[in-house]
C-alpha cells in the first residue's frame with residue numbers, strides 16, 4: 001500500500017524562536033510519487049519531514065494521509081520508514097539482525113528470515129548479512145539501513161539526506177539504486193537534501209524551500225528552465241546561473257536596452273511580448289539571469305536570430321575534461337543571493353545530523369528520537385526573516401516612481417532578498433560571467449572576447465527577486 005500525503009498551510013514554531021521554522025507550507029504528494037525537499041541548511045526541510053513522520057508536532061495547519069486528518073496519529077501508526085544520513089545501525093547486531101529488528105514489532109511471533117532474505121536480494125547485500133556494521137563500508141552500511149526500512153514494507157519512505165556521508169562516486173551509484181528501488185516498489189517517498197544535483201536526478205517533483213517558505217514546487221526540469229524567483233534560479237543548476245544587476249532603458253522614442261553599467265544589451269525590434277512587458281521596469285533596478293550555456297564566445301558576424309552581442313575579458317579558464325568554463329569580466333555588477341553565498345560551515349554538522357546522532361540508533365520513529373530532537377537547544381544562529389526586498393544602493397520598493405509599495409507577501413511566498421555587489425570589487429576578479437564552452441577553447445587570461453547571448457534564455461527578475469521574464473503567465477509549459 002502506498003499513501004497520498006497532503007500538507008495544508010502547515011507551520012512549525014519552535015519555542016523561543018522568533019520566526020517559524022516552517023511557514024504556511026502546503027503540498028500534495030501523490031501515491032507512489034518521489035518528492036524531494038530541497039534547500040540550504042536550516043531552511044526547514046527536516047522539520048517538514050519530521051512533521052510527516054509524527055516526530056514533531058504541527059503548530060498550525062493540517063496533515064492528511066490518504067485524505068484523513070492525521071496530525072495526532074502516533075508515529076508508529078503511520079506505516080512510514082525513515083532512512084537517515086548517519087545510517088543509525090546497532091553496532092552489536094549483524095546486518096541480518098539490523099534488518100530484522102523492526103520486524104520484531106511489526107510481525108511479532110512470525111518468522112522474519114524470508115522477509116530479511118528477500119530484502120537482501122533486492123539490495124544485493126546477501127554476502128554481508130552476517131557482518132557487523134564495523135565490518136562494513138559506508139555504502140554497505142547505508143544499504144543495510146535502507147534494508148531495514150524496506151523490510152517493513154512501509155507505505156511511505158522518508159529519507160533525510162541518506163547519502164551525505166558517502167563519497168561522490170558511491171553517492172551517484174546509490175542515488176541510481178534508490179530511484180530504481182522506490183519506483184520499482186511504487187512507494188511514496190519524501191527525500192530531503194541540500195544537494196541540487198541529487199534533487200534534480202531523483203525527484204518526480206522538487207519542493208524548493210528557503211527560510212521555512214516554499215519557493216517553488218515543480219518538476220526538476222521546470223525548476224531549471226522556469227525558476228519562479230532568483231533564489232530558485234541560483235540554487236538550481238551547476239555552474240550557478242550568472243546573476244547581473246542591470247537597469248532597463250526604454251526611452252519614449254523607441255528601442256530598449258538592458259544596461260549593465262559598462263555594456264548594454266540591445267533588445268531586437270520588434271520587441272517580443274515578454275520584452276515589451278519589461279518597459280514598465282524602465283529606470284528600475286532589475287536582476288538579469290543568464291545560464292552559462294546561453295552565452296557563447298563567437299564573433300558578432302556569427303550571431304543567429306535572437307542572439308545579441310556583449311564582450312568580456314577572460315579571467316580564468318576551468319578545464320573540466322568534457323567542457324571548459326570560461327570566467328569573464330564584463331564590467332557588470334553581480335547580484336548576490338545572501339543565503340547561497342554563505343558556505344556551509346565545515347565544522348558544523350547539519351542540524352538534522354546533530355539531532356540524529358543525539359537520537360542514536362533506532363527505528364527513527366520512536367520516542368527516543370523525539371526526545372532527542374527536543375533536546376536540541378536554540379543555539380543555532382538567528383535566521384533571516386522572510387525577506388524584505390532588495391538591499392541595493394538604498395533604492396526602495398518602487399515608491400520613488402510614485403508606485404505604492406507592494407503588499408507583504410502572500411501566504412508561503414516571501415520576496416527574495418538580493419544584495420548589491422560593487423563592480424570592480426574583489427569578487428569581480430574571478431569574473432562576473434561564466435560561459436560554458438567546448439574543452440578545446442583557445443583563449444588566454446586577459447584576452448577580450450566577443451560574446452553572443454541567446455535572448456530566448458534570458459531571465460529577468462524584479463527588485464524583489466520575482467521572475468518577470470519570461471512572464472509567469474506567458475511561459476510555455478514544458479511538460
Ligand SMILES: Nc1ncnc2c1ncn2[C@@H]1O[C@H](COP(=O)(O)OP(=O)(O)OP(=O)(O)O)[C@@H](O)[C@H]1O
Pocket residue numbers: 014015017021039040041042043044045046047048194349350351352353373374375376377378380383
Ligand atoms: N528543536 C529545535 N528547537 C529550536 N529550533 C529548531 C529545532 N529544530 C530545528 N530548529 C530550527 O528550525 C529551522 C529549520 O531546521 P531544519 O533542521 O528543519 O532545517 P534543514 O533545512 O533540515 O537543515 P539541515 O540541512 O541543516 O538539516 C532552523 O532554523 C533550526 O534552527
